[in-house]
Amino acid sequence: MIKSVVLGAKQVNINFRRSTLVFWLTSLSIFSYVTVLFPVHGINAETNSIEFTKQSSKRLSAQQLHDRAIKKRQGGDYEGAIADYTELIRLEPTNAKAYNDRATAKKEIASERKFGDFQAKITDLKGALADNNEAIRLELQNASFYSSRAETKQKMNDFNGSLADYKEAMRLEPSNDDFYRNRAALFVAISDYQAALADYDEAIRLKPRGFNYFVRAIFKEDLIKQQFRETPEFKDSVVDDYTKCIQTADKSYDKHILIGCYNALATFNIDEIQDYDGALAILNEAIRLNSKDSSLYASRAFAKIETRDYRGALADANEAISLDHKFVRAYISLGRAKSYLRDNQGALADYDRAYPLFDKWALNNLARISYYQGLAQSSLGNEQKALEDFDRARFDYEWNLRSRGGSRRDREYYADVLQRPKKAPVEQIKSPTLSYQSGNANSRVGNYRQAIADYSEAIRLKPDFADAFNNRGNAKYNLEDKQGAISDYSEAIRLKPDSINAFNNRGNAKSDLGDKEGAIADYNEAIRIKPNYADAYNGRGNAKSALGDQQGPIADFNEAIRISPDHYKAYNNRGNARSALGDKQGAIADFNEAIRLNSNFLQVYKNRSNSKKYLGDEQGAIADRIEFIQQGVSSKNEKVAISDYDELMRLDPSNKSKYYSGRARIKLKLEDYQGAISDYNEVIRAEPNNADSYSSRAFAKLRISNYQGAIDDCTQAIRISQGYENYDYYYIRGDAKLELKDYQGAIDDYNQVVINGRAYGASFYKNRPYTPHTRRGDAKMRLKNYQGALDDYTRAIQSFPDVKDFLKFRDLAQKALDEMRK
Known part of the structure; x- marks a missing residue:
């Protein structure tokens, strides 16, 4: 899981691994010392005026140096x-404070060293330790x-020495929460x-402030991710x-921590609790507080994808990129949204843009x-490429696990990782977690059979994988295999007796089976x-209702609400x-609230329609029935x-013309071209300036060989x-002209589709894929323009390198060109 937290004006992407957590917390605590005021030494009243002037000038110069050093550190100029x-x-x-601050700058340089540059890093840390020792000697x-x-000392792996120093710091200032943290x-x-x-708890006891709660939450979440603590409590x-x-953060001083906390809570809801609506509510509030944080939009895009609001996700991902054009997670979310909207080529382009931008904190982004x-x-049918990508995903995932001990990796290290062979040995790419995640992804898009195969592989690799059994049960449930689902639950x-989801899911399956x-x-x-x-x-x-219990269900629904x-x-x-119970007005009030909370929940419109009809509100009942049908029609089979x-x-x-248009689109899918033309005739009669209806009717005419009619439309x-x-209009007309042997006219139309070498529009002819280029x-072949x-x-x-017909067409053109040149 990747979360973003904003510190000052700098955004830091955090991968909550153990080592990253250590680096982040210690670097934050070091930064806090920078703001301690520079000490001003006393002045001897007996000093003559010349000495006083020199001393004052010296002190001013020192203050300026101190202030400038802080600015340089904040800007990353540690040298x-x-x-x-x-x-x-x-x-x-x-000046003991100057020694201590110089030690901190040296540690920051050590942290910026390239991976593997150990000798230089040790030299930096030894210099920092010498400065720390001098600061303590002076004070x-x-x-x-x-x-x-x-x-x-911790950075030098002298853990005992580090513990001893913390103990002394706590003896001198027993109420300093920073030391415990x-x-x-x-x-x-x-x-x-x-x-x-225990130390995080003590830090909060000493000072129950937002930041302390924040870092303890991060720590606990890391334990969950490493499967040390996974109980619901x-x-x-x-x-x-x-x-x-969120409740205790100072909204003026800790605003960045506050926003980071909103983001972290929302992401936890997404990744661990699967409460996507709750995550959206949290992120909406965070964006209200800070509308310029790219990480919030990227997280909301992710949540919207999980709730199938793909266009909303697209908008949020684009907004995140507009705020930070190098934000890798935004490109990932953008690509995912495009894939769900069937723009897989666009998705691949976004992933290509994301690949060189992956943040150095999170190798699992690869x-x-x-x-x-x-x-x-x-999805594009390029199965061999897909298999190579999945192999690489497994390899990168395993590499990420092996690198858990590292906390900071620079781009050159990852650049080296990118050069790895795509194919990894089979024994290196087996991962129950990746198979589990693949199952989750397939489940989300409705590929339940593949999801079952993925979960089964995860279980084979890890037989005690309780969550994989639970999710495989969900996939079986969605395929109506309720008994198989119960077995998995x-x-x-x-395996996991406190799995509330498994109990709840098994309850649902049992209820469905009576x-x-x-x-x-x-x-x-x-x-x-x-x-x-x-x-x-x-x-x-619901179960109580089915057993005829009239009051018990309402009590349960009240508690759920x-x-x-x-x-x-x-x-x-x-x-x-x-x-x-006959309370139709109360029922309608509940249905209204359900619709307010989720206007896409179809069944509630039907239920409200029935209640309105019972009360004699025929128009209201019809309106709800219309809404129920309109929203559900896209998910129905064509007939x-x-x-x-x-x-x-x-x-x-x-609104007949709107419904004629919808029905015509369905008829096109069913290849009922004559029926589609009849419906489009009605749409055009009502809306004579509806260009899309003309082009769609042209497409249908093209299919029944009415080429002149297609051209006219x-x-x-x-x-x-x-x-x-x-x-598309030029594309279809070009196809029609090609069939009528108007080759130059067809070329002229295709030229309107191919702009700067890029093809726009989409068309299928005789159920075989073609492009404007082909x-x-x-047309050029017919005119003997073989080179063109x-x-x-x-x-x-x-x-489309895998379409064999295109290779044949090219060979024919090359052969004709060679013959002409002889």
Whole structure:
């Protein structure tokens, strides 16, 4: 999981691995010391005026050096800062603070060293340690100096020495929460997680401020990711810490921490809890507070993808890129959204842009990019490329795991990683986690059979993988294999007895199979483990309703709504329960709230329509019925969709042209071209300036060989759409002219589609893929312009190298050209 936190004006991408956590926490604590005021030494009243002037000038010069050194450090000019601190020490040899700050600058240089440049790094740290020692010699009672030396010793792997210095710092300042928080980072480095948690707890006890809650939440989340702590209670404690961070952060001083906390909480909801609606609510509030943070838009794009709001995700990813054009996660989200919108070529272009930009904090971004590239290639039918990308994703993923000990890797290191062979040995690419993630990805897009295969592979590699059993159960459930789902849920529960999701899911499956009592027992167990589990109350309410319990379900739905006020399904179900009791007005109120929370929830429109009809509100009932059909028609199979459009025309005759257009599109898919033409005739009669309807009718006419009719319709569409992108109109007309042997006319139209070598528009002829280049090449061949045809076929091959027909066309053009030259 990648999260973003903004510090000052600099954005830092954080990969919450153990080593990264150590570096980030210690570097933050070091930075805090920079702002300590420069000490002003006293002036001897007996000094004569000349000496006073010299001393004053000297002190002013020292202050200027100190201020300039801070600015240089903030700007990353650590060498320049060290030079200023050295000059400051020359002016004031007993200035302990200058020694300590110079030590910090040297540590920062060490952190910036290239991976593998160990000797230079050790030299930097030895210099920092010498400065720490001198600062302490000059001021033995300065607790912050001991803490700074402790950090230096930690970087040199002198953990015992580091612990001793922290102990002395705490003796001198027992109420300083920074020391406990910094020592916690040391305990994380040596894997003493219990001691680390105790120190984070103490830091919060001493000062319950936003930043302390924030870093404890990060630490706990890291334990979850490493599978040390995965109980629901521990996950709840992470949410509690992020929530307290938001509540206690000083909105003026800690605004960046506050925004980072919103982002982290939202991402935790996405990755660990799968509460995507909750994540969206959190991110909306964060963006309201700071609309210029690219990481927030990138995270919201991810959440919108999970809720299938792909166009919304597209907008957010583009906004993130406009704010930070090098933000790799934004390009990944942009590519994913495009893939879901079937623009896989555009997605691949975005992944290509992301690849050289991956942030040095997160090697697993490489795995993500490769994996999504594989999905896009697979969707385009390029299976061999997809397999290579998936192999690379596995390799990158395993490499990421092997590099957990490192905390900072520069771009040259990753550049070297990028040169690795794409194919990794089989024994190196097996990963239960990657197979599990692949299953999750396939489930999200509805590829449940492939998801089952992925989860099965994860289980084969890790037989005690409880979450894989649970998610395989979900995939089986979606394929209507309810009994198989129950078997998997039961195994997940055996391996992980506190798995509330498995209990809840098994309850759902049992309920669907008619075992309402068994379902209630599972919901009860989920609620016992997690009393504030809204979904379990909602499921139990449904089961009780099916058993004829009239009041019990309403109590459960009330509790689900109390726990989760935006639980639209609970509102819908409570509406049904109220309706069954005769409270139609109360039911409608619940249905209204469900629609307010999720206007895309189809069933609620049907339910509200029934209640309105019962109360005599015929118009309201019809309006809801129309909404129900309109929203659902796109997800129906074609024949059912046509029936739905027929009903829409009957219910809403004033919008018939819109429904004719929708029905015509379905008929095109069914290859009922004559029926499509008939419907488009009705649309054009009602909307004579609808250019798309003319071009779509032209497409249908082209299919039934009415080429002149297709040309006439495209010409009309082009006339109407002057000034707008109308590539398809020229493309279809070019195809029609080609069939009528008007080759030059066809070329002229294809020239409108191929601009600066790039082809626009999309067309399929006789169910075989062609491009504007190949169609123009065909026309040029007929005119014996073999060189031009060869150029066009070559360009088509560059775009689609795996289409064998294009290779044949090129060979024919080359052969004809060679014959002509003889």
